Amino acid sequence: MLFDTVAIVGVGLIGGSIGLAIKQRQLARRVVGVGRRQLTLRQARHLGAIDHGTLRLDRGVADAELTVLCTPVDLIARQAAEVAPHCPPGSILTDSGSTKLRIVQQLEGTLPDRVCFVGSHPLAGSEKRGVEEARPDLFEGRVCIVTQTQRTPVQPLKLVQQFWRALGARVVTMSPETHDRALAYTSHLPHLAAAALAVALPERYGDVVASGFRDTTRIAASDPQLWSAIFLENAGPLLEAVACYERGLTEFRLALENRDEQRLLDLWAESKAKRDAVTADGHAAPRAMRVPARHRRRRSRGGPG
The missing domain is CATH 1.10.3660.10 (6-phosphogluconate dehydrogenase C-terminal like domain)
Incomplete structure (x- = not known):
């Protein structure tokens, strides 16, 4: 196992597929889903994408070594800043957003020292949405871009790259601007x-x-x-x-x-x-x-x- 606990904020198509892939490949002992609606979280539990669901960000990330933010791009930076103080020391934040530069600019140098953000973007979306469309092989053979800047710590970067590869993705690393x-x-x-x-x-x-x-x-x-x-x-x-x-x-x-x-x-x-x-x-x-x-x-x- 790569992690003991992984938190997924936003359990829709992408977040749900991440959870299903983690469970299928035994990459974490526990997957916690954070969402806005109990109905979605119940669906995610029923499908086996998460082990536990909560509406509260602080509770959802409290034990997570890795938190994956799978929410709209205009919410990611704000949510990352909100959850960071509640994450355990040494934890990593990443995301699945389709844009990167503004998110990275807003987060680099502003998060607590004990938490690191490494941007990600799996190129595996669809016009479909919702956790009911999630599937464990969504990332198999697909590209996942992981962003790196001069300030990105080496070990968290390698762990995020390893995480996406373990989900079946082909990892490509580039700058947020590129x-x-x-x-x-x-x-x-x-x-x-x-x-x-x-x-x-x-x-x-x-x-x-x-x-x-x-x-x-x-x-x-x-x-x-x-x-x-x-x-x-x-x-x-x-x-x-x-x-x-x-x-x-x-x-x-x-x-x-x-x-x-x-x-x-x-x-x-x-x-x-x-x-x-x-x-x-x-x-x-x-x-x-x-x-x-x-x-x-x-x-x-x-x-x-």
Whole structure:
């Protein structure tokens, strides 16, 4: 066992899956869930995700060597500061938030010396939510980003990395800044684009949507409150990603306006090559991405083509 007691604050899809994985892999003797509703905690106990549930943060973390904060990103820093004084000496706080820089900035140097925060982000979310959707294999083979700064203690960092690996994840370590820039493109922009596409659908066409629309807008069914908070927390990098996406849309629009078939082929070839360079489980393809020569974009200072 890695720990005697682990506390999970927020026992939903991610928190519940962490609890189930801990229990299945025998990584802790006891898992304590902290939540806002007794009903959720009862469900988590019934599913076997936690051994004990409480509505009180201070009681939930009192014996925890590791506390995992699985709450919305705009609550994590505040909750970490709230629970830290009640944690036992030498305990570690981590999280599952989709943004990192603001959280780390707010916590580094402000927590009691006996407690350490190491940021985490398992890339294993879904448009589904709730502990009833939790499963013990959610992190198997998935990437979990663990953030490191110059002030991150070595041993707590290694223990958090070991924890996620024990849950089945492939751990990647990077700075909070790099995390937020990367996730703006690989997670936050896709959610924004899916939502915008869903909004763009005229109601009169709702009964003839094709599978492409359903596939592309699947994540538009995600929790609006959760994702609004993520967008605002990572607004700077996300705006840069949106600008890049807008340039891509403009490229396609100009090719259409000019009826430039070759330009459309070039754009499609480039997009397909980039998509094919990433495998279904999120790992980079082993070979470098190369756009076939016959489909490479032609550089021109004039109009399309």
